[in-house]
Amino acid sequence: MDDYVRSVEAALFAANGPLSLDDIALYAGEGDVAAALASLADHYAGRGIELVERGGRWHFQTAPDLAHLLRREREEPRRLSRAATETLAIIAYHEPVSRAEIEAIRGVQISRGTLDVLMEAGWVRTAGRRESPGRPLTYATTADFLTHFNLGSRRDLPGIDDLKAAGLLDPLDEEALQLQLESGEDED
Amino acid sequence: MDDYVRSVEAALFAANGPLSLDDIALYAGEGDVAAALASLADHYAGRGIELVERGGRWHFQTAPDLAHLLRREREEPRRLSRAATETLAIIAYHEPVSRAEIEAIRGVQISRGTLDVLMEAGWVRTAGRRESPGRPLTYATTADFLTHFNLGSRRDLPGIDDLKAAGLLDPLDEEALQLQLESGEDED
Amino acid sequence: MGEDEGQFEEVGGGSGDDALTLSLDGWEGPLDLLLTLARQQKVDLHQISILALTEQYIAYIESARALKLEVAADYLVMAAWLAYLKSALLLPKDPEIDPSPEELALRLQLRLQRLDAMREAGARLLGRDRLGRDVFARGAPEGLRLVRKSAWQANAFDLYAAYGRVRARTQPAMHVVAHRAVMTLEDAIARVSALLGQALDWTTLEAFLPADADPAYRRSALASSFVAALELARQGKLDLSQDAPFEDLRLRARAA
Numbered sequence: 041m042d043d044y045v046r047s048v049e050a051a052l053f054a055a056n057g058p059l060s061l062d063d064i065a066l067y068a069g070e071g072d073v074a075a076a077l078a079s080l081a082d083h084y085a086g087r088g089i090e091l092v093e094r095g096g097r098w099h100f101q102t103a104p105d106l107a108h109l110l111r112r113e114r115e116e117p118r119r120l121s122r123a124a125t126e127t128l129a130i131i132a133y134h135e136p137v138s139r140a141e142i143e144a145i146r147g148v149q150i151s152r153g154t155l156d157v158l159m160e161a162g163w164v165r166t167a168g169r170r171e172s173p174g175r176p177l178t179y180a181t182t183a184d185f186l187t188h189f190n191l192g193s194r195r196d197l198p199g200i201d202d203l204k205a206a207g208l209l210d211p212l213d214e215e216a217l218q219l220q221l222e223s224g225e226d227e228d
Numbered sequence: 229m230d231d232y233v234r235s236v237e238a239a240l241f242a243a244n245g246p247l248s249l250d251d252i253a254l255y256a257g258e259g260d261v262a263a264a265l266a267s268l269a270d271h272y273a274g275r276g277i278e279l280v281e282r283g284g285r286w287h288f289q290t291a292p293d294l295a296h297l298l299r300r301e302r303e304e305p306r307r308l309s310r311a312a313t314e315t316l317a318i319i320a321y322h323e324p325v326s327r328a329e330i331e332a333i334r335g336v337q338i339s340r341g342t343l344d345v346l347m348e349a350g351w352v353r354t355a356g357r358r359e360s361p362g363r364p365l366t367y368a369t370t371a372d373f374l375t376h377f378n379l380g381s382r383r384d385l386p387g388i389d390d391l392k393a394a395g396l397l398d399p400l401d402e403e404a405l406q407l408q409l410e411s412g413e414d415e416d
Numbered sequence: 417m418g419e420d421e422g423q424f425e426e427v428g429g430g431s432g433d434d435a436l437t438l439s440l441d442g443w444e445g446p447l448d449l450l451l452t453l454a455r456q457q458k459v460d461l462h463q464i465s466i467l468a469l470t471e472q473y474i475a476y477i478e479s480a481r482a483l484k485l486e487v488a489a490d491y492l493v494m495a496a497w498l499a500y501l502k503s504a505l506l507l508p509k510d511p512e513i514d515p516s517p518e519e520l521a522l523r524l525q526l527r528l529q530r531l532d533a534m535r536e537a538g539a540r541l542l543g544r545d546r547l548g549r550d551v552f553a554r555g556a557p558e559g560l561r562l563v564r565k566s567a568w569q570a571n572a573f574d575l576y577a578a579y580g581r582v583r584a585r586t587q588p589a590m591h592v593v594a595h596r597a598v599m600t601l602e603d604a605i606a607r608v609s610a611l612l613g614q615a616l617d618w619t620t621l622e623a624f625l626p627a628d629a630d631p632a633y634r635r636s637a638l639a640s641s642f643v644a645a646l647e648l649a650r651q652g653k654l655d656l657s658q659d660a661p662f663e664d665l666r667l668r669a670r671a672a
Contacts, residue, residue, distance in 0.1 A: 046291065049277060050276035050294040051276075053290055067560055087237060088236070102242050109235050109238070109239065111549065125541070145527075145530055146534075147445045147531065148448065148490075187547055189541055190551065199536075208526075208530050208533045241554055297560075298561065299563060300561070300562050302562060306566045307569050308569060312570075313574050313575060314581065316570070317575050317576070349568035385576075391576060391579065396580030
């Protein structure tokens with residue numbers, strides 16, 4: 041077996057979390073990281089462990105079809121409220137998205153804690169300010185979000201292509217925000 | 229690949245510690261655990277990961293010959309501080325020399341870290357205690373010091389006359405600056 | 417989203433009655449209530465009857481008020497807006513109104529679709545094979561560590577320069593005051609007094625200075641001559657005049 045592939049395998053195996061290509065090279069040394077990863081992914085396909093890429097970072101994990109064996113109780117690692125779940129979905133499908141846009145889609149103000157919970161989980165981050173009036177802060181998902189939900193990239197979000205085609209992910213026009221104001225608590 | 233072997237593989241991978249045969253059966257269900265383990269041990273032999281048994285318990289670990297990957301040392305060049313350079317020079321010229329003597333020669337106290345840095349760099353070592361009141365610890369330079377500074381022996385250190393000839397014993401910069409201020413307005 | 421089932425509990429023990437239990441606490445805002453009511457129509461959201469939905473919503477809010485339940489302002493605002501929309505939809509078309517009621521109804525429908533899509537996306541997201549619940553990372557990784565080590569750098573010149581610096585700093589130093597050409601005050605008084613006799617009119621102080629002197633001596637002479645001029649003025653031997661600060665200082669012998 042190729043010594044470099046062995047090194048990449050060992051580094052990924054020993055790591056506490058997913059590794060980027062740069063991280064891998066840092067530990068395994070210089071070499072064709074991409075080729076080594078391809079060879080490993082190929083080797084592990086169909087085994088009890090698989091090598092996956094999530095948002096540009098690689099890690100080993102158990103095969104999903106063995107979930108029933110390893111899961112002692114189907115306990116959610118983090119129980120999300122309905123508001124947090126919807127907010128997370130809106131951020132993931134629309135990112136980068138401002139708080140006002142999230143509120144416009146949900147038709148209700150989001151409480152302080154909702155975004156905090158998502159950021160604390162490490163799934164959502166701030167993504168800079170938008171260059172529009174008021175320069176609102178925007179939010180986006182993180183690499184950890186992709187890792188946790190087993191998504192190679194945002195393109196793997198369930199149904200994203202259909203939603204896009206149906207125009208349901210288009211940027212909200214001003215009228216939608218207007219409607220939000222009309223139905224919001226403030227009447228001005 | 230055998231489904232039972234896959235299950236054993238995944239269970240061992242996800243476990244928080246080594247598993248006994250009974251532990252494994254608890255996850256993977258009834259089956260020929262021993263045969264599965266033998267098959268896995270065989271499969272992983274020579275890879276970056278290996279399956280090992282310790283006191284009747286099994287676990288995966290990084291191949292021992294790749295252990296150096298787990299703890300990478302990265303050298304970052306850092307310039308020796310002025311205090312450390314002066315201290316090193318005093319030790320080189322006066323060794324063996326105690327801390328109090330170094331401070332007397334420098335005219336300034338030295339911080340704890342200064343000698344530590346020189347010892348970490350491998351240029352200075354302790355050289356026993358002096359048989360005088362308080363039995364102070366003394367310091368001297370190492371063979372690495374001579375190598376690094378390209379000196380055959382300490383006799384190769386330039387003497388006071390050499391330093392003077394090189395202009396290195398000239399009055400301090402501060403005094404030169406002072407003179408310049410006094411004659412400031414004159415055209416030079 | 418099992419925990420939310422409570423809000424959708426139907427009155428009449430599953431008799432198929434469309435009425436919802438009257439509690440406003442469970443809704444996440446008026447849009448949420450609208451979406452739930454729309455779902456009651458059991459048709460695709462594209463084909464939803466906005467008119468029917470509007471009536472349902474208004475009826476719901478009114479029965480809540482009849483029961484003296486507290487209804488938050490945003491629900492009332494939505495009810496008012498829907499009442500307006502309903503009447504606009506029923507009235508004969510007025511081409512002046514922009515956007516048209518049909519356009520507004522379409523936008524409302526789109527909003528419901530958007531919220532519905534995100535609600536479903538959230539549920540699908542939570543249902544995926546999640547790390548730590550369905551798939552597992554290695555339980556006891558050895559961990560990777562990067563140990564940063566300092567590679568200390570210094571060269572021989574630094575070393576010798578440092579030693580030279582220490583020696584220069586701590587060696588006993590002998591301070592010698594350099595000889596400088598100075599005009600004493602006594603000399604200056606004598607000189608100004610002597611020259612003053614020859615100058616009958618106002619004369620600048622500079623004119624009393626030795627012309628050929630080096631710059632350092634000239635500065636000393638200027639300072640001493642200035643003090644000498646003040647002293648002679650004090651003694652009543654000369655007058656001083658200056659037009660403005662930093663202008664030329666002029667001297668003249670005082671008439672006897």
